[in-house]
Amino acid sequence: MKPTIYDVAKKANVSISTVSKVINGTGSISEKTKKRIWKVIDELQFQPSIASSVKKAMKTIGLLIPDISNPFMAEVTRAIEDNGRKKGFNVIICSTDNDSTKEDEYIAMLKQKYVDGMIVATGLKNSDAIRQLIESDIPVVMLSRDVPKLPVHTVMVDDFQGGYEAGAYLARLGHRKIAMIVENINIPSIKNRVNGFKEGLTDSGLSSDDLTILYSSLDLDESGQVCLDLLENQENRPTAIFVSTELLAFGVFRAARTLMIQIPNELSIVGFDNSILAKLSNPPLTTVAQPIEEMGDKAVELLVDEITNNKEELKKVMQRVVMSPVLIIRDSTAPIS
Template identity: 45%
Template sequence: MKATIYDVAREAGVSIATVSQVINGKGKISEERRNEIFGIMARLDYRPSVIAAALTGKKTYTLGLLVPDISNPFFAEMARAVEDQAHHAGYSVVICSTHNEDERIERYLMLLQQKSIDGLIIGTGMDNNDLLTPLVSKDIPIVSIARETRSPHTLPVLVNDYAGGRLAARHLLEQGHTRIAVIAESLKVSSSRERIRGVREALHEAGLELPDAFVSAGGHDLLSEGKRQALALLQPAERPTALFCCNDLLAIGALQAAKELILRVPEELSIVGFDNTILASVTDPPLTTIAQPIEEMGKLAVDLLISELGKAAKKRTHERTVIEPELVVRSSTAAPQ
């Protein structure tokens, strides 16, 4: 038999009103007591009716998260950080993998609205920001994470991508590299554009240029794309001596290309990634990369979203939260030989 709120109240030795307050995040109840009641709910497999809550205009304690590809370690780690922080606050998260395709995004947004989500976190590229209009019209708060959108209705939580590109380029310049190429995910994605801009300006300050032929982008399968693009860049006689890859998966693909071309890393080719996912420390050689504080960004995004719940759109904060990246030096970079 399915557990009811009365079963939870009886087990916890409290009134059903107290259980309701715990579910809705109200009342002067200690954190320890709340956790105890949540534990009883989990043990009894009691689930408050989301549909009933939605029909009465109450919060459903459900958030949506759009990511390009959950198999990408960066977005997998981000989703875990978002889900952990949301769970701590009493929320569930519906995770949707979009491949940066507006058709999928539209379909998932319709699904999330049917589930009456309380708020949305966007970590995916999006061409058509009008897709967000139905959520905005319902005063559903929207946070973008690790991506800038052109919509004025999203609250961004970002790493400083431009500074990350500069860090990568300056590290390679300090190693003595002058022929530096860039492999990006997509020029449609703001983070890629900003990272390339950072590289370009760091090179310009050093009296060097980033030729268009040394910038490569495109494709969804990042591992194979990193390899394919690296193979193309490394074929000419005047090949680059260093590659900056706009995420770690592209960099791992570039490592595979170097191995296929029998180029030693870092002796004959230096490679820098971006993200500092768990994969960066287990590659051969371990990957020098630009670290994004993934866990911190996930927590900040959830906290910001929850703080905006219940506010009218015109009363919400519109400040950008920008976090500085860090260079993590491992064994994939060295002076050119």
């Protein structure tokens, strides 16, 4: 078998990206380390791939997202791709489907492809994937996800504030029977939205203990059934529902149509994200908007700065950029009648 870059890295006792930098003449690598790596390359008779020799010309960023079919993630991807191209970088898109095995495989693949850096917009459930990123010399930026143990830049929205604004708004409209439907409370961003929503209610004089919280996947059939079960009980039927992400709102719309519940006269709905679906829904969805363009721009800016500067001191100053959401009021909400 032909030796690989993994064999060189293992025998030289360095990371794969360090070998890559030595081969491509990039980064700040000591002469002693360079000599050791070139010696191992000669000993193993390793021949670098064509990809490594043209790496500098390719200028490529890897992007990991949980699900490309999610409209919000599709818009995030477009923002990153547009901003990356403005700075001369191509973007490789990897959709993990929230699968921890895929996370690990994609990160390994991107490292092997010699990408200049990665933007990670998925939860990283796989500890091996997290370890790979920590040990890698490849610049990384987390987007919309917060992994405190990773020494990387982070760009995210203030999820707590977004949830708070939604709770306070529904309270101002006079709603008292309120429910929330969430996809996964174990995701930190979702948990922050729930906690913010609860505090928005309590600061408005309501008891969050009375808040009904239901869980559903993003599958339309499942979320629709969850909403049907919730809304069929006329005695305890909520007059307002807040969903942790907009795809869940369409389960509410479907259930309301089935039960002939009028939106917003009998049921108000507030979403989170402000994807294109919020504007196209019937009625248009009141939602908490994430600044998608600004987030994508900042993520690319931080990553490219680290890639191009190649300064060790830059890597020590990791930025955690938290942007403010905005409540966009449309026709899916109304004062309680």
